[in-house]
Amino acid sequence: MDISRAGVEPAVVKFYRQYMQQISDVTYPPGNLLVKQDVQDSLYKYFFDGSQNKFLPPPRYQARILKRIIEEIEKSCRDPDQDQVSDRLMEHMGYLATIPRQPDSDEAQQMLVHSYFPPLPLDEPGVRPVLIKEARNLLSRGTNVGLRTWEAALHLGWYLTVQRPDLVRDKTVFELGAGTGFLSLLCAGQLGAAHVVATDGLAHVCDILQANVDLNRDNYNGSGSGSGTGPGTGPDPGTSSLFRAPEVRLLDWTDRPELDRVIAEAKASGVRYDLAIGADITYHPDILRPLAELLGVLKDHFPGMAILISATIRSDTFAQFTSICRNEVGFKVVELPCNIPDGLRCSGLFHSVATEIKIVSLER
The missing domain is CATH 3.40.50.150 (Vaccinia Virus protein VP39)
Structure with a gap:
């Protein structure tokens, strides 16, 4: 999938490229960008929707990244009626939590x-x-x-x-x-x-x-x-x-x-x-x-x-x-x-x- 065609900010595109490479120290976009609903919609579609991309990172990596995304969004919420974590991101976090964690030695191989x-x-x-x-x-x-x-x-x-x-x-x-x-x-x-x-x-x-x-x-x-x-x-x-x-x-x-x-x-x-x-x-x-x-x-x-x-x-x-x-x-x-x-x-x-x-x- 080509996230550059989604019209998102360059910081989100770089974040996506790092995420898909599965590096440890990704550069998270600022919270005031992540809190926008259209950005959250793009994050779900390109980062977490397996029906759109069959080469997504494994669940444990997804969960670590998504947890930090949710934390950054929650810290940046100013208007409870307008600013919130999207339902799809929260539902996906719940889904990831149900997946049994593999032993580190098995995952490494x-x-x-x-x-x-x-x-x-x-x-x-x-x-x-x-x-x-x-x-x-x-x-x-x-x-x-x-x-x-x-x-x-x-x-x-x-x-x-x-x-x-x-x-x-x-x-x-x-x-x-x-x-x-x-x-x-x-x-x-x-x-x-x-x-x-x-x-x-x-x-x-x-x-x-x-x-x-x-x-x-x-x-x-x-x-x-x-x-x-x-x-x-x-x-x-x-x-x-x-x-x-x-x-x-x-x-x-x-x-x-x-x-x-x-x-x-x-x-x-x-x-x-x-x-x-x-x-x-x-x-x-x-x-x-x-x-x-x-x-x-x-x-x-x-x-x-x-x-x-x-x-x-x-x-x-x-x-x-x-x-x-x-x-x-x-x-x-x-x-x-x-x-x-x-x-x-x-x-x-x-x-x-x-x-x-x-x-x-x-x-x-």
């Missing part, structure tokens, strides 16, 4: 659909989210790291959308360690890539990646009442044609024969890779050299290819990776500025930058 809206103007109509089914609250380790979207992917997604969409539009994109597929799907949809190859080294992660590709294909084609398309409305003619489903491929960075096949197939079909991307893929020391060498091989075969790597700096592995790229593979490592604004100017792909996130370009 649930695969739920999150809607990631790109950082486009809050009054722009037809903005479609990237839909990702994932376990965002799972404590990821080992083979679980590909089951959630990490902050470095959102950071790179923001950079590509706001600062360098030209690197993607009508280009061929190759993603390494794609995980849930967020970046590949953003490139294939909103950013208008000509073709995207999304790779990961784990078969079960590729299965999840393919499921997310199918989910977004269906949403763009209007075959469900998702957060991008309302029931019965069909696809948005301004955006549905942009989505070209990414190709999902299993790729172990140490499997040189498979890499050679990928390159040979691309050349045989006339494909030239224009951009290689990777986010939070430098977390383990054992994979740094194979990754750097693989990027070197790709650059040898596609000299015009840009390479962007994004990483949250949690240890010294990223420094080790860039050192290998510089000293052993012959790359020039260039750090790219990515300055995300505060307030209403930050309109999508919400993520914390409390821990430093870097984006580098590998050039030669």
